[in-house]
Amino acid sequence: MILGLAPGLHGANRTGIPFVGDASGNLLHKTLAKLELTDAVRITNVLKCLPKQNKPSGAELGRCHRFLVPELEAFIDAGGQVIFALGRVAHDRVLKSMDVPLASRAFAHGAIHALPGGLFLVDSYHCSRYNTQTGRLTETMFLEALSAAARLAA
Numbered sequence: 001m002i003l004g005l006a007p008g009l010h011g012a013n014r015t016g017i018p019f020v021g022d023a024s025g026n027l028l029h030k031t032l033a034k035l036e037l038t039d040a041v042r043i044t045n046v047l048k049c050l051p052k053q054n055k056p057s058g059a060e061l062g063r064c065h066r067f068l069v070p071e072l073e074a075f076i077d078a079g080g081q082v083i084f085a086l087g088r089v090a091h092d093r094v095l096k097s098m099d100v101p102l103a104s105r106a107f108a109h110g111a112i113h114a115l116p117g118g119l120f121l122v123d124s125y126h127c128s129r130y131n132t133q134t135g136r137l138t139e140t141m142f143l144e145a146l147s148a149a150a151r152l153a154a
Contacts, residue, residue: 001042001043001044001071001075001082001084002041002043002084002086003046003084003086003090003093003094004024004045004046004086005045005056005086005090005126006017006043006046006047006051006054006056006125018043018045019043022129022149023128023129023132024126024128024129027132028043030038030074030139031127031142031143031146032146034101035143035146037150041084042075042080045101046061046064046068046093047060047064047065049064055087061089061093063123065093065096065097068093072094072097076117077141080118081118081119081153082119082121082122082150082152082153083119083120083121083122083148084124084145085121085123086124086125086126086127087125087126090126091105091123092107094121095121098115098116100116105121106122108123109123109124109125109145110144110145110148111123111139112152120149122145122148122152123145124137124141124142124145125142127142
């Protein structure tokens with residue numbers, strides 16, 4: 001499962017499909033294609049609505065939590081083993097959903113965290129245009145992190 005933050009203004013907010021129609025989606029889908037994972041992943045977001053200034057409030061996170069928990073449960077029930085978190089908010093929401101203390105697993109790009117039930121959480125900086133244009137995340141860094149998640153799931 002790939003878990004992002006929220007629908008992109010020019011992508012999912014317009015298309016209704018997570019990571020379709022914007023720069024974040026372009027990098028994500030290019031990388032998935034390179035790894036031959038295009039049809040092997042479930043993609044969703046923590047939030048179901050575009051937050052103001054792309055910064056979700058605690059209230060927004062709380063309201064959407066009731067949608068994320070069943071998505072995670074369905075993924076796990078279907079045999080899912082690896083959650084690839086795009087950014088700290090996604091990382092934190094996975095831990096919160098599983099009642100894992102945030103302090104026990106710090107977010108870091110490329111970090112791999114064991115979770116209860118034999119699951120793994122793999123962290124990546126979000127593949128946003130901001131992160132790629134500032135050099136915080138390169139295509140190589142993203143490919144390496146997603147490759148690690150794919151190896152765990154294999």
